[in-house]
Amino acid sequence: MPDSFKILHSSKDGPYRTGILNLFHGQVKTPCFMPVGTLATVKAVSPDELKEAGVGFILSNAYHLYLRPGHELIRDLGGLHSFMNWDRPILTDSGGFQVYSLASMRKITEDGVVFQSHLDGSYHKFTPEKVIAIQEALGSDVMMCLDWCTGYPVERQEVEKAVEITTLWAKRSIEARERRELRLFGIIQGGMHKDLRRRSANELLCLDFDGYAIGGLSVGESQDIMLEMIEEVVPIVPRSYPLYLMGVGTPEDIVEAVHRGVDMFDCVLPTRNARNGMAFTRFGNLNIKNAAFERDSSPLDPECSCYTCSRFSRAYLRHLYKSRELLVYRLLTIHNIFYYMELMNSIRQSIEKDTFMDFKKRFYEQRANKK
Amino acid sequence: MPDSFKILHSSKDGPYRTGILNLFHGQVKTPCFMPVGTLATVKAVSPDELKEAGVGFILSNAYHLYLRPGHELIRDLGGLHSFMNWDRPILTDSGGFQVYSLASMRKITEDGVVFQSHLDGSYHKFTPEKVIAIQEALGSDVMMCLDWCTGYPVERQEVEKAVEITTLWAKRSIEARERRELRLFGIIQGGMHKDLRRRSANELLCLDFDGYAIGGLSVGESQDIMLEMIEEVVPIVPRSYPLYLMGVGTPEDIVEAVHRGVDMFDCVLPTRNARNGMAFTRFGNLNIKNAAFERDSSPLDPECSCYTCSRFSRAYLRHLYKSRELLVYRLLTIHNIFYYMELMNSIRQSIEKDTFMDFKKRFYEQRANKK
Ligand SMILES: [Zn+2]
Numbered sequence A, B: 001m002p003d004s005f006k007i008l009h010s011s012k013d014g015p016y017r018t019g020i021l022n023l024f025h026g027q028v029k030t031p032c033f034m035p036v037g038t039l040a041t042v043k044a045v046s047p048d049e050l051k052e053a054g055v056g057f058i059l060s061n062a063y064h065l066y067l068r069p070g071h072e073l074i075r076d077l078g079g080l081h082s083f084m085n086w087d088r089p090i091l092t093d094s095g096g097f098q099v100y101s102l103a104s105m106r107k108i109t110e111d112g113v114v115f116q117s118h119l120d121g122s123y124h125k126f127t128p129e130k131v132i133a134i135q136e137a138l139g140s141d142v143m144m145c146l147d148w149c150t151g152y153p154v155e156r157q158e159v160e161k162a163v164e165i166t167t168l169w170a171k172r173s174i175e176a177r178e179r180r181e182l183r184l185f186g187i188i189q190g191g192m193h194k195d196l197r198r199r200s201a202n203e204l205l206c207l208d209f210d211g212y213a214i215g216g217l218s219v220g221e222s223q224d225i226m227l228e229m230i231e232e233v234v235p236i237v238p239r240s241y242p243l244y245l246m247g248v249g250t251p252e253d254i255v256e257a258v259h260r261g262v263d264m265f266d267c268v269l270p271t272r273n274a275r276n277g278m279a280f281t282r283f284g285n286l287n288i289k290n291a292a293f294e295r296d297s298s299p300l301d302p303e304c305s306c307y308t309c310s311r312f313s314r315a316y317l318r319h320l321y322k323s324r325e326l327l328v329y330r331l332l333t334i335h336n337i338f339y340y341m342e343l344m345n346s347i348r349q350s351i352e353k354d355t356f357m358d359f360k361k362r363f364y365e366q367r368a369n370k371k
């Protein structure tokens, strides 16, 4: 039952809304974005800095933490929250996507998936039960079912098999679950096939999940195709459930997906791009390596009030980046996360005020108008 | 005239004392330690974190900042303090040591030194006047004269020449100086030759410096030899001048040098060793990579109240280090800098209370007693 989610304000003009997730470590307003903390750390920033940037919910990863340092070690040290000194909600991905994208070998059977670690080539087996046990050991506020994530392009036959297995594993996940205080989400697969997306959604909706995710998108397809898949799923999932679009995306992706009814997002873009010298701003993206910033005494974004923009100039950040100084990865990451948090704030506020369409128009105008 | 330095408490048992440096950006209590911020950043930490760790004075580098981003760029952006968002005192090394240790070629004449950049092999010339101009452009609270730094071992003849040239350049540095609000220190050379150390000190003492540094130590010689050179210099320099031992050192080096009358220190050890996984503690040094810490829920040092030790376990730090997560370089750097600041605090307090010898005995006992 979706008692973990309360809708605050539904738009009259579409399926978009604001809401509140009630999770073991606290409440989260939706639509929300989770920065990615793969290895029990959001790369380059501290938990305090995440909070200062307005982050209330992060994503971590069962696959990665299982391989190192090991979920049992984390459990013995008091769980993931204690281990990484983060006392707000954490969602953990199940590992289905990582096994698909990272493992050097994977062999899927009805029972589970055998794979080789991307770290040392060692063999491991994930079953739906094992993945629930890992996430319960971590103490994730939201656990994700093990799924079979297909790529793009891919044979339809494989996607059909993936949908079938994903539903089978979803049932076993629910049965394996012991810690009821932790929420469990099912993952809708179906590749880029509308009928398979509908089938996957309908099958999972027969099961007792706290929320639903759309997986297997942002794997190389165009934004148009991604949005079509979202549009196929949204009308099927009862509006009382939170809907989570996994691994997405750019600010533009998020705005479009919210418009179509998505409540939750995660993506490595703000953190990974920061480490590559790219800053998101309201006025478009900028690359700090650009020679134009050599003597630029203004902050990354003159209208941004983040830690970085309050203290440091583009010229200084460029100097640090050119010198490969560690501080710069942090400063750009803080700014990008703050940008994403502000974006979600603006989205929520505009929905509350029934001005989302105005917001969206201004958002695109500003993003196209580089300063 | 040394009006930039006021002695607070002199020991009756030796040349050690506490004092206050009055600098353009504020006061600093001595004996003091300056973390190294070579490229306008103390590697891996923010200015706020330095302040929280108790840092009141940092060192930066004329050679490095001249090469990138360029001292004129920094001047045009408001000076080094503004550029890096640090409003407390900064001392800049002149580049003599960097030309000696980093440049791929150097050719010294009476006029100055021609060298090739370690970055791109480009040719540059430093004269005493140029190096003062660079440091005045940066706005360093304490500028250092260009010196000729000799290595170890080295021919006596070269050291004699280096002392002669260093004195000549010191005179020209004083004449070149324009910004009187910035302090200027002379650098005593003389290698590992007692008579040449005395000669260098006596020659520089005829000039009007605000303080004196002992350079050319910690270049490969034993601690015994280093301490002998300090013992040779201290009785010559009037006690009204602050005395700065450049590039030193371990906690043990600092305690011994303070005992012999040194007031100021800088060293890359706390920051560089942190990035190599090494933590300084009262109870000896520890390497976070050590397998013994895999499940260790205690902080780096159970008696340390730094940001890192207040929040994170050895097990978590080890996990981050093994995973090469950027956060760990910061967390270990914060701890090590805090350790050095606490060490200097303890030294100053014990001198004030006339219990330095007790402090020193306990310091060695604890450092030998690994926990
Ligand atoms: Zn910003």
Ligand SMILES: [Zn+2]
Pocket: B300, B301, B304, B305, B306, B307, B308, B309, B310, B335, B338
């Ligand atoms: Zn500590």
